Amino acid sequence: MVDDAIDRGIGQASIYFGIFAPALADIGDAWISGELNIAAEHHATSITLREIGRVGEIGRSNRKRENGGTVIVAAVEGEMHWVGIRMISELFQTDGWNVADLGQDNPIDDLAKLVKQRQPDLVVLSLTRPDRIPIARKAARMLKELENGPVVFVGGPEATLPTFNDDIHADLVSANPLQAINEASKLISDRARPVTLNEHLVSFGIKVLNLRRHRGWTQQELARRASLDRTYISNVEKGRQNITIGAAVKIANALDSNLADLIDRN
């Protein structure tokens, strides 16, 4: 089914929520009715975890660029259910976040220590069992009280119930990972992302190529006028040359342009 869904271009989130989650709900029902034993459930869970990773990798082949945001995703103390967390981690990663997935059963103090150390933008806490609600409440409060503390989202299958939401001081309480990703994007949408060296080189190369063509010159001609090698010019135009300022000035002068204009990415 998964391969078929991938072949038909069905997206990562739809495969997670449309195939894996209902399949595990069925496994849970079959376990309750005694039709399946724990070994069968463990086997199903382990296959699902593997497939979540595989589908995630495929999702990331169309990955957005890194968005500069960092998120820690964790199941609260005593919570052994972490398939949901794996899905959330993969979806955040595909959305361009740098994700630390801590998996199941994270003691509150240790979690707080790690958060202090890493200073993530966001912490996503997950819980499945209602008896974990007081622990989730405590964890959220502790994280929110940290100096420069992160934004905290809390959720899980029962997050829509009033008993769950009651008194949890989180920035979002939800059962819907896509809502979480959507809200999270707002946190970083206005953060200016630094331009990478590669992006500078590619944009510089395109400007040189366009100006050279505009003048009707070959790469050889530009190389001659700039006193550089032709292969150097070729690599510059492809954005593959970590060009020196000296060479950039020579090219700018030869093209009757100036360095600032060639570097300007607008």
Ligand code: B12
């Ligand atoms: C697999 C499984 C286990 C495995 C988990 C293995 C693992 N690596 O995760 C194991 C064997 C450990 C296990 C143990 C137990 N389980 Co269990 N388990 C399941 C099962 C079959 C599947 C859970 C699952 O992965 N679902 C799929 C994921 C994708 O769904 P999800 O977790 O809900 O996550 C989704 C959303 O909730 C959301 N989400 C999750 N977190 C967050 C956070 C945020 C911020 C947001 C926005 C969204 C979000 O994102 C996900 C995608 O939509 C369910 C059956 C079921 N109906 O779900 C029972 C189930 C959850 N288990 C149950 C129980 C009772 C137990 C045990 C108490 C059994 C026992 N007597 O020992 C123990 C508790 C262990 C513990 N200390 O936590 C009950 C829970 C009932 C309840 N509400 O209390 C269920 C529902 C079975 C049932 N029908 O009774 N279980």
